[in-house]
Each structure stands twice: as structure tokens, then as C-alpha cells.
Amino acid sequence: MRVLPNVSINANSRLALSAAICAAVVCAQANLVHAAAINVALANHSTTTTTTNANNSTIDPVTYTPMHVTIPVAPGQTYDAADTTDTGTTWNSLQSVSTVPATNTSGANVNVLYQQNLPLVDSSGAITAATLNVSEILPNNKGDAIHTGQQTAAGTDGLVPNPGSTAAGTGANNGWGTSGSAQQELMGNEFIANGSAEGMIFTLDGLTAGTYNVFVYGGGTTDGQGATFTLDPSNVPAGGTAAVATNSDTSNLYHSVFDSSGTNPTPEKGLSWNMLTATVGASGILTFSATASETTGAVKPAVNGFQIDAVAGVATPEPASLGVLAIGGLALLARRRKA
DSSP states (O other): OOOOOOOOOHHHHHHHHHHHHHHHHHHHHTOOOOOEEEEEEEEEEEEOOOOOOOTTOOOOOBBBOOEEOOOOOTTTOOSSOOOOTTOEEEEEEEEEOOOOOOOOOSSEEHHHHHHHHEEETTTOOOEEEEEEEEEEEEEOOOOOEEEEESSTTTSSSSTSOOOOOOSOSSSSSSSSSSOOOOOOOOOOEEOOOOOOOOOOEEEEEEEOEEEEEEEEEOOSSSTTTOOOEEOOOGGGGGGGEEEEEEOOTTTOOOOOOOTTTTOOGGGGBTEEEEEEEEOTTTTTEEEEEOOOOOOTTOOOOOOOEEEEEEEETOOOHHHHHHHHHHHHHHHHHHOOOOO
């Protein structure tokens, strides 16, 4: 067995090593793309597109800059949604695409890409490297578009999500925001698939490798109309949860992220919102689907929006960071040999 000689490191070498390590750490921190969460709200507005892409069920995917809206913070709190660690209030507000694809006759589900490369800002309004694609899950013999729903009160701007007042809603469908009211509704609008067997796929690209909390919101226009949100297998951490559901209660509607106090989101988890933990690899891609959460009553899935927030302290350094550390180590070895 070969025994390596003892190597003593003088003050200059220690300084160089420290500088290399610090550079690697700084680089790794710089590569955490988002100092804040990325928030996406799905608006009650539609845009049209041409139908010239025959390879995508006659849908030509649109690329546009989403409108940016501000959701007020919860009364007496510093957060505006279920993600209580993020104090930003800016949301990317997406329109749906109203073009109907050609009928799917493939004999299996197909994914129709509607929106591609949508640039996203973070919750502070800062530009990020992240982009978003939105697709529809289209079953065999179907030719339906994703459409929009609205739960905000008549006369209000349905584009702007709104937690509303602190007074709880009343009535048989009390989810702290009854149908037609704006009470405490985090997001009064949603994308709705046009059939109970259909769904949506959201793919984010340009993320830094690491671990993210994914907050998902789904409360539609009828009892039990939410969604089952499922991570792509590549994004499920070891031993982690692949899917969660919202608003699967067949006798109630849940529109608010908050409880009846108007300030506490915790008791409502699993009703209007839920959370997944996802891992993002070197590809920088995070994908999840939304399908029906209530399967006994042919209820169509609905999605109000989502947030992604990097989990502090667990992001993976980029190769560039590791390279800096390696170069520092090689430099020290070279100095030792010359000595």
C-alpha cells in the first residue's frame, strides 16, 4: 500500500484554499436562481392563436409575457398565500388559449402544447431565467380546449387574485368563500379542463438544481372540483410523495387559502391548496400534471395557480462551482510541488 506523505499547508496556501472554497460557495449561492418564490396565477381571460402546427393537434403554441399582478398580503401577516416563508406579492398571470385542437384519434392520451417559453418573474418582480410551458392532456376521441372559470364577485376584475375580507363565507358550500362572493379567495379564477378525463401539464425550465416546495391551488366552480397534482417521476425525491389532491370533497367548495380567521393557511391544506416537495436535476426542469381529484361524479379538474420556492440550504452546486473548488485544489498541489 502506498503511503501518502504528510503535507503541511502554510498560511498562504490556507488563504488560497479558503478563497477557492469561498468562491465556490458564492458561485453556488449565485446559481440559486430565485431568492424569492415564483408565483403563477391562471386568469379568467383567454387569448387566441393560429392553428397551423399539424404536429401538435393543429395548435400553434403561443409565447407571450404574462401580465404581472399583485396579491395583497393576508390581514395582519407578511405573506399572501400558503407559502408563508415568502413575502413577495407579485404573480405571473397567465391567460388560457381558446383554440380547440383536432380530435385525438391516436387511441391513447396525447399532450397538446398550448403555451411555450413564457418568461417568469419572481415574487419580488425580478426577472428570472425560468420559463413555463402549459399543455393539455387530451384523451382518445376528444377535441376540447382548456377554458376558464371565475369565482370572484360580479363586477370585479377577474384577472386579479384577491384574498378579500376577513369575514368567513356562509351557506351550504362554505369554503370561506361561497360561490359568487369574493370573501378571502386567494384566486377567484382558474383553468378548467373540458372533461373529467382530461388534464393539464405545467413544465418549468431554467431552474437551478436543488429541492423545491411546490404549492398548488385547485378550487373550481362546483363541489369537488379541484385537482390531483402529480410530479413527473424525475422530480420525485427518494421516499417522497408523488401526488397530492385539492378540493376533492363532493359536498363543499373551497376557494380560500385561509381559515375562517382570514390569516392562517395551515388548516386549509388539502382543501383549496396542497404542497409537494420536488427535486430538480441538472436539466433544470420541473414538471407536474393536474387531473381530476374527484372521480365518482365526473367532475372536471380545475387549477387556480401554483408557487415554487427553493428550499434553503439544499440546492445543489452547479458544475461551475465545483470547478472553482477543483481549480483551487490543483493550485495548492502545484504550489506544494514547487516548494
